Amino acid sequence: MKPDRRLDVRGAACPGPSVMVAEELKEMEPGQVLEVIVDSEGIANDIRELVQDGGHEVLKVEETDGDIRMLIRVGGVETDSTATDGTVRTCAGSLPSTDTDSVMIAQSTGVANPERAYATFLMSEAALAMDLDVVIFGFMDGVTVLVEREVERIRHPEFPPLIDKAREVLRNVEACACELSIQARGITSDDLLDGVKVVGASKFLKLITDPGVDVVWL
Structure with missing residues (x-):
């Protein structure tokens, strides 16, 4: 899948990567795909939480030569919630229920x-x-x-x-x-x-x- 945008946050200190991803997602249209490159597991996990809490969808996470590549689909449109490998994903655009704002x-x-x-x-x-x-x-x-x-x-x-x-x-x-x-x-x-x-x-x-x-x- 070819991403619509690419964001390299390697070397940025926490919480910089999450902030940069959040700002990038706000500028994108529903259904578009953002590729994010990070250099630590902790930052990748933070971004995953941010993405899912924001109603977006993590399509793919892969590690290559110490870097982690994430593909994120912007929420706001209905997508198939079941991947081809049978795993269930969060439907893009559906916000998690929470009493905390x-x-x-x-x-x-x-x-x-x-x-x-x-x-x-x-x-x-x-x-x-x-x-x-x-x-x-x-x-x-x-x-x-x-x-x-x-x-x-x-x-x-x-x-x-x-x-x-x-x-x-x-x-x-x-x-x-x-x-x-x-x-x-x-x-x-x-x-x-x-x-x-x-x-x-x-x-x-x-x-x-x-x-x-x-x-x-x-």
Whole structure:
């Protein structure tokens, strides 16, 4: 089968490949086929989840010389749900049933743990690629991932500067900082990154008790 488009995401750090695939699929027409080349099993599995959750169809996955080639058909049209080899596939265009439409990244560790600080924004980016609404909620030490001067000093050789990633993600999510937590640390609203709201405990409790919101604790 000849693909309509080809996307090579080899060398891109997670969640970059999933985000790139999601953006490419949004630009394609129902029934078109996208070929994706990846260089790790973990990234391939992430893309498979993204594709199936989005109502698209993974037609083929094959590994050659350490690279993995995936063929993905864009959802929105009815297709034969049974492959020629007898295996049953998800019908393109049929979304999985789920009660979850939002994710809250509950951040309590802050910049003292750079890995989790990066994960706050990388996981948010992955959730956005899955068309989920995202809330980043900083409380206790976690509010520091929303403080501009703190985020500016965090860097990792495998990723862009954290400040760049944070600003990019915050344009597309709701970000909240616990008022008590910032007051206890001498932080003011002027210290926060653009777009961050100062909220109280009721907002936090509303989110964690909402059955439509999955919570990721960091």
